Amino acid sequence: MDFHLDTLLNLPNITVFTCYQKEGFNILQLELLNQRISCPYCGKETEEIHQTRPILVRDLSICGQSVYLKIPRRQIYCSHCQKYSTLFSLGAKFILICDSGSLKSLR
Numbered sequence: 001m002d003f004h005l006d007t008l009l010n011l012p013n014i015t016v017f018t019c020y021q022k023e024g025f026n027i028l029q030l031e032l033l034n035q036r037i038s039c040p041y042c043g044k045e046t047e048e049i050h051q052t053r054p055i056l057v058r059d060l061s062i063c064g065q066s067v068y069l070k071i072p073r074r075q076i077y078c079s080h081c082q083k084y085s086t087l088f089s090l091g092a093k094f095i096l097i098c099d100s101g102s103l104k105s106l107r
Helices: 003-009
Strands: 014-022 025-032 049-062 065-078 083-090 093-097 103-105
Touching (some): 003 014, 003 025, 025 049
16 A cells, blocks of 8 residues: 555564544554465465454554554465464564464574
């Protein structure tokens, strides 16, 4: 969307798709530029995404207003190891959402 917002966030392979304001806070809707995902269990790469649902993550405030990042959360099914994984990316790190709901960093 905007080169300045992409530069401000400084997240590789992520661009700001849109930005909007709601009742005293701002939401930056992000879009992932990489289509291939590596399975966190076996390491095989795949382009097959089972489903994508967004997750809201609070970021640092700008000019006294709260900022939320709307990040696409991808669920993949690996046909090699036959496991489901739910991932969302924050820069070079991928976060695995465990079955218990807790977060675990993969890289």
